[in-house]
Amino acid sequence: MKKLILTSILSLGFAFSYAQGVLTFEKTTHEFGDVKETGGPISVDFKFKNTGDQPIIISNVQASCGCTTPDWTKTPVGPGQSGFIKAQYNPLGRPGQFNKSMTVTSNATEGTTVVFIKGNVVPDAATVAAPTDGSAPAVTPSMPKPRVTPDPDSSASPRSPSSAKPNNSIKKDVAPKSKSSSNSSAKKTTTTKKTTSKTTTK
Numbered sequence: 001m002k003k004l005i006l007t008s009i010l011s012l013g014f015a016f017s018y019a020q021g022v023l024t025f026e027k028t029t030h031e032f033g034d035v036k037e038t039g040g041p042i043s044v045d046f047k048f049k050n051t052g053d054q055p056i057i058i059s060n061v062q063a064s065c066g067c068t069t070p071d072w073t074k075t076p077v078g079p080g081q082s083g084f085i086k087a088q089y090n091p092l093g094r095p096g097q098f099n100k101s102m103t104v105t106s107n108a109t110e111g112t113t114v115v116f117i118k119g120n121v122v123p124d125a126a127t128v129a130a131p132t133d134g135s136a137p138a139v140t141p142s143m144p145k146p147r148v149t150p151d152p153d154s155s156a157s158p159r160s161p162s163s164a165k166p167n168n169s170i171k172k173d174v175a176p177k178s179k180s181s182s183n184s185s186a187k188k189t190t191t192t193k194k195t196t197s198k199t200t201t202k
Contacts, residue, residue, distance in 0.1 A: 021079070022052035023108035025115065032119030035091055041069075043088040046115045050077045050108075058106045061085060068100045068117070087117050095123035 025048045035042055050056045055076040063070050067090055073083030087102055097120050104113045 019053040021050045021054045021056035021077070021106075021108045023056055023104070023106055023110055023113055024049050024051045025113065028114070029116045029118065030087070032089075032117065034120050034122050036124070037091050037093070037095055037121050038124045039091070041088050041090045042119075043086060044117060046085040046087065047082060048077075048085065049082045050079050052109065053079055054107075055079070056083070056106050056108045058083070058085075058104060060105045062103045062105070063087070064101045067094060067098075068102065070102050072104070085115060087115065089117060089119075091121040095121045097121075 025046055027046065030044045030046070032042055032044070055078045057076050058072050058074075061070040061072050069088040069090075071086040071088070073085075077083040085102065085104055087100070089098070089100065091098075097118075099116065099118045101114050101116050104115065105111070106113075
């Protein structure tokens with residue numbers, strides 16, 4: 001009789017020690033598909049149910065990056081009851097594919113459970129292309145202004161005034177010559193007159 005009672009107590013003790021909450025999710029991955037970059041934050045609720053024998057307490061939910069904001073049921077979830085894990089993602093400034101995870105820590109049999117969100121952020125028309133790893137978009141450097149090569153014909157134009165100087169000098173040189181020639185002709189005329197006058201006197 002004593003052995004039977006001892007065996008029953010031990011069985012109850014083992015049963016109690018193994019009694020624990022079981023975290024059962026409806027799904028552990030959510031696909032958003034294509035979302036607009038400027039459409040605002042997107043979110044999804046991962047619903048779960050406690051299929052175990054003890055209440056489940058979620059102690060923490062850790063997102064893989066700062067772009068994902070988690071929320072969850074803060075109160076104990078008893079056997080047969082349901083709760084949620086909420087994931088919110090901000091696509092602004094993060095064009096391209098994304099795959100983020102959240103690690104759920106609780107006193108359930110699993111201890112930790114990981115849920116995932118996936119999708120593709122369609123960039124806004126005014127957004128410059130950026131890396132698809134969820135980092136900030138890259139800044140496109142401004143293009144340097146093209147150098148203007150001077151036209152050979154235009155470079156010759158400043159020389160035109162200097163090329164005109166020889167012409168002026170030529171004109172100046174011609175002018176004295178014309179004066180000298182007129183002087184010489186005048187002298188010849190005077191000499192002729194003198195000769196004529198001498199001849200007439202004789």
